[in-house]
Amino acid sequence: MAHKSDLIASDIEAYLKSQEEKSLLRFITCGSVDDGKSTLIGRLLYESKLIFEDQLSALEADSKKMGTQGDRIDFALLVDGLASEREQGITIDVAYRFFSTEKRKFIVADTPGHEQYTRNMATGASTADLAIILIDARKGILTQTRRHSFIVSRLGIENVVLAVNKMDLVGYSQQVFSDIEIAYRAFARELGGIEHITAIPISALEGDNVVEHGEAMGWYTGPTLLEHLETVGVRDAAQSKPFRMPVQWVNRPNLDFRGFSGFVTSGVIRPGDRIKVLPSAKESTIKRIVTMDGDLDEAVAGQSVTLTLEDEIDISRGDMICAAGDPTEVATQFETTILWMADEPMFPGRPYILKIGTTTVNATITRPKYRIDVNTLAHEAAHELDLNEVGVCNISVDRAIPFDAYNDNRDTGGFILIDKITNSTVGMGMIHFALRRSSNVHWQALDVDRTTRAAIKGQKPIVLWFTGLSGSGKSTIANIVDRKLIARGAHTTILDGDNVRHGLNKDLGFTDADRVENIRRVAEVAKLMTDAGLITLVSFISPFRAERRMARELMGENEFKVVHVDTPLEVAEQRDVKGLYKKARDGKIKNFTGIDSPYERPENAAITIDTTKTSPEEAADVIISHLEDWGVIARE
Template identity: 70%
Template sequence: MTLQESTYKTDALIAEDIDAYLEAHQHKTMLRFITCGSVDDGKSTLIGRLLYDSKMIFEDQLAALESDSKRSGTQGEEIDFALLVDGLAAEREQGITIDVAYRFFATEKRKFIVADTPGHEQYTRNMVTGASTADLAVILIDARKGVLVQTRRHSYLVQLLGIRHVVLAVNKMDLVGYDQATFDRIVAEYRAFAESIGITEFTAIPISGFKGDNITTSSENTPWYDGPALLPLLESVEVEQSRELASPFRMQVQWVNRPNLDFRGFAGMIASGQVRPGDAVRVLPSGKTSSIARIVSLEGDRDLAVAGESVTLTLNDEIDCSRGQVIVAAQSPLEVADQFESTLVWMDEHALLPGRAYWLKIGTQTVSATVAEPKYEVNVNTLEHLACKTLDLNAIGVANITTDREIPFAPYEENRDLGGFILIDKITNHTVAAGMIHFALRRAQNIHWQATDIGREHHASMKHQKPAVLWLTGLSGSGKSTIANIVEKKLARMNRHTFLLDGDNVRHGLNKDLGFTEADRVENIRRVGEVAKLMTDAGLIVITAFISPFRSEREMVRGMMQPGEFVEVFVDTPLEVAETRDVKGLYAKARAGQLKNFTGIDSPYEHPEAPELRIDTTEMSPEEAADLIIARLIP
C-alpha cells in the first residue's frame, strides 16, 4: 500500500468515525433543566462545573477563565466556574445572576440545555421564563443557610409550572465540613414544605459545586450518602414523552403552507398524541371536520407523526383553517371557551389593571383579553390566600379572564402548550404576565348570545343615520362637556337621534361605586364602552365626554365598535390653560394634595397618537369645534 493510499484510507476511516459520532449524537435524548434557588446558592458555579467536567470548554475559554478567576480574587489555583455563565458585566460586578443564561452541553449518554435563573426576588419573572420549557429543576440550597424565602418561592413556581422532576442540591457542603446532620436537617425541612405545595417526590444530593463533590462521581467526603451523583442522575432521568404520546392528537397551526395552487398544508408542532394519514380530525374553534390526506416533512411524506415533531398536514377537504387554530382528533376534541379561571404570575413593574384589555397569546393564537379583579394572591411562604384588588411585580394570584372570542384550550396540568399563555400590554408590547389555565368558567357554557330578529342595521335604517361614537377625550377643564353639549344640540336640530354620555353624569348612577384609582378609571371606561356599544346597536349617535386618560382603554372601546364607527376627538388644551378654567377648584385641591390621582397632576394623561380629530381650544371656540366634529361625522 502506498503512502497516498494509506492516507486516503485513514481519511476515510476518520470520516466514517465522524459520521458515526454525529449519527449517535443526533439520536441522543435532550433534557432541559433549570437551576434555581436563593441568591449566592451557587447556581452559576454548578453549571460552570458541569460544563468543565463534561469537557465543553475550549482551551482558549479555559485560559481566559483562569485569568478572570485570578482577577476576581479566587484563592490559590482554584477556578471560579461561575464566570463561565455570568456573562453580563453587571452580574460579574455584583456576583449575582440577573438574566436567564442558557447553556448547551452533552455527555456520551444525553444532550442538555440548562437555564441558570436569577435568585433575587426582583428577577422572579426571569426565573419563570427559564422554567417554562424545563423538564427538571435543580433547586440549590446553601448548606450554611438552609431553606430560605426564595427557595420556597422557586419551589412553588416549579410545582405551578408543571415541572415533575425535582433535584434538591444542598450545595457548599465543604463549608460545613460535609456534616450529615446538617444535610438531613435541611432535607427534612424542605420535605415538609414541598409536600404542602404538592411536590411529593424529589432527589436530595449533598454537593459542592466549587470542589466538585457528587457532581460527576460520588465523593469520598460524603461516605454516608449512597445516592447518585448529579450528572449520572441527569443522564438517567426519564423525559416524560409517554404521557404526551398517549394523549389524544392536538396540533396548533403555526403557518398555512401554500407554495402553489396545488398544495395547501398546515404546519406546526404536534403538542400531543400521534397522527396517521386517514385519521379523522376536527379544526377548532370552528368545529369543521375532515381527514388527514398527507403528512409532509423535510424527509418526505410520513406514515406517522408523534408529539414533539414539526410537520405539515394536508386535509382531504377544503375547510377554513388558519394560524392559531388547532387540529385535533375528531372524536376527542378540546374544550372551547372564552372565560377561564387562571393563575397569573405578574411580571411587569406596573400593576395589573383589572378590566384593561391585554393581548393574550396562547400557543400560536393571539386574542384580546381582560382580567377581572383577582380572587386572591398567594403568599408563597405560608400558602395563605390573601385578599387583593390587583397584582404587583412578581405576585402570584388567581383571577378570571375573558377573551374577545372563543379559543380551544386544555388545562395547564394536562398540557403546558395548550394551557399556558402570556399577557402582553397593547401599548408597550411588553410581556406583563405568565398564566396557567385551570378550567373554563361554567357561565361560559351557560350564557349564549341571544339572536334577535331586529338587528342593528334595521335600527339604523329606521333612524336614517349611521351609528357612531364621538369620543371626546382631554384634560379636566379642556372643554369636552361644553363642546359635546353643543354637538348634540346641533345634531338634534338636524333630526339626528343621539345620546350624550358625560363623565360626571355616569358617576351618579352606573359608575357611582367607582373611585379614581387607575383600576377604577379602567373599569369606568370599560362600562361606558359597553353602554356605548349597546347604543350603537340601537342605531344611535353616541357622544361621550370623558377624560379617559389611558390609550389602552380608548383602544379597547374602539375595538368594541364596528370599523369606522369610533371617532376619537382629542380636545387638546394645555395644562396651564385648563387650570385657568377650573371652575370647580379641582386643580387647586390637587396641587394642595387634597385630591389624589388627579389627571395631569399626580396621575398621567396619555395623549392620543392618531386621533380622527384634534381640537385646539386655544385657537377655536366651542361652536367652531362642534362644527368641525359634525363635518367629520356628516360630510
C-alpha cells in the same frame, strides 16, 4: 489514504449521530442570588468535557464547527466567564446551555436569581422536565426559594433536585443538610404538584457530589447530581396523550397539494386516523404525513410535520388538529392562574393580546379572584397584580379557542399575554377550566339590526370620545354639540364622567385599576348606544391610551372618533372650577390625573381642540362640520 479533514468530518458526523440517539433532559437551575448557580453550571460543563476528553480528541482540531474549545477547559475561567455574563446583563434573558455525557444529553436553562427576573425563571421553567433548586447551606430556605418552588409546582414540573450548596462553608454538617431537607419537604407538601424530590448536599466550587462523591461527606450515600440527572426517569407523557397539532401555516405550493404544517405537541398520528379540526369541529381522515425527508408512517410528539387530509375542509393558522375521538375543549372564558411579568400592573378590564400555541386573540382579564402569597400560600384580596405577583383570574377572549387544561397538556393549556401598545410580553398563565357560562351564553339573533335603527333616524351611528384633563372643557363642548345636534333633529345621547359615576360606576374609586374598569363599562354602554343608531357623546378624562384603544375596537369601522380637548395643565389648573386641583396639590385627593396620576395624550385624535385659542361654541361648530364631512348627519 483518507485526508485528515475527511476523518474529522466523519468523526463529527458520528458524534452528532450519537447525540441524536441519546435521550434529552431539559432542566432549570433556580434559587436565590449568590447561591452558586453559575458555579454549579460551570462545574457540570467542565466535568462533562473532561469525561469525554478522549472521545473528543479527534474533534478538537475543528473546535469552531463543534462549538467546543480545543484546549482543556479551566474551571476557574469558565466560572468567571459565567459570572461576567451576569454582571454584563447577558442573562437578563434566559441563557440555554447544552452539554452531554455518555448516557444523556442536556439543555439547562440558566436564569438570574434576582426577584426582578422571576419572569425569566418562569420562561425557562415552562419547557423544563426537572428543576434544580439551589439553597445556600448557610442561609436555608429564602423567599426566592419559595417563589421559584411555587412557580415550578404550578408549571407542572414534577421532579425537583434540592441541591444544598456550599456545604464546605458549614463544615459539611449532616445536621444542617437534614434540617434544610426536612423544612423544604414540608413546604413542598403544602405546595402540591411536586411529585419527586431528591435532596443532594453539594459543594459546586469543590466538586463534592456534583460528578463524584466527596470524601468530606461520607455520611451521604445517595447519587451525585450528575448520576441523578443521567438516570432520573422523567415521565414522557406527551406521546401517550391525545393527538394535538396547532396549525402554524397552510402549505399550498400548487393546486395539487394542500397540507397543514405544525409542531406535534402531544400524541401520535398515522395515515388513516380520524381527526377533528377545532374550533370549526369539521372532521376528516389523515391521508399523508409529509416531511422534507419523505413521508412518514407516523408522527409523534416533538416532530414538525405537514399533514394532508382526505377531504377539503377550511383550516387556518391557529386552528387545532386533534384526535377525533378525544378533541380539545373550545371556549371563550376561562379560570386561569397568571404570573404578572411587567413593571406596569395588570389592570382588570384592560385589553391584552393572548397567545396560546399558534392562536392569537384579544383578551380581557377580570379583577383577580385572589392573589397568592408565595411565602405563606395564603389567598389575598387584590384589585390588580404587580410585577412577579401570582393571581387567579377569569379571562374572556373575543372568539372561541381550542384548549386543554394546563395540568393535562402544558402546550395547549399555557398562554402568554402581550401589551397591545408596546407589543411586549407582560404575563404568562395556565388555564384551569372553561367557565360554565362560556358555553351557556349565546348571542340572541334580533330581527331589527343596528343599520335599520340608524336608517329610520336619518343618520349614521358614531361615538365622539371627548378626552382631556379635568377642567379642559370636555363636558362643556360636548353639551353644546349635543344641543346643536338636537336642534337639527339628530338623535343623540351623552355619557358624562361625573354623571355616570352617580349610577353605573358609583362603586368605583379613582385608582388606576378603577379608572380602567370605569372606561371599560362606559365603552360597553357606548357600543349599545351605537347599536341603537345614536350619535353618542362620551366625555371622560380616560387618561390611558390602552382603554381608548379598547373602546375603539368595540365599535364598527369609522364609528369611533377621538376628540382631544387639548388644554395645558397650567391652564386647566388655573380654571379649577371644581377646586379639584387645589385639593390634589394639598394631598386631599389621590391619583388625580395630571398631578400624581399620568395622562397619556392621544396620538391620532380625529379632532384636536386647543381651548386656549378656540371658544366652546367655535369648537362645537368645528365638530359638527366634521360630522357632516363624515356623512354622519346631512349638511344644512
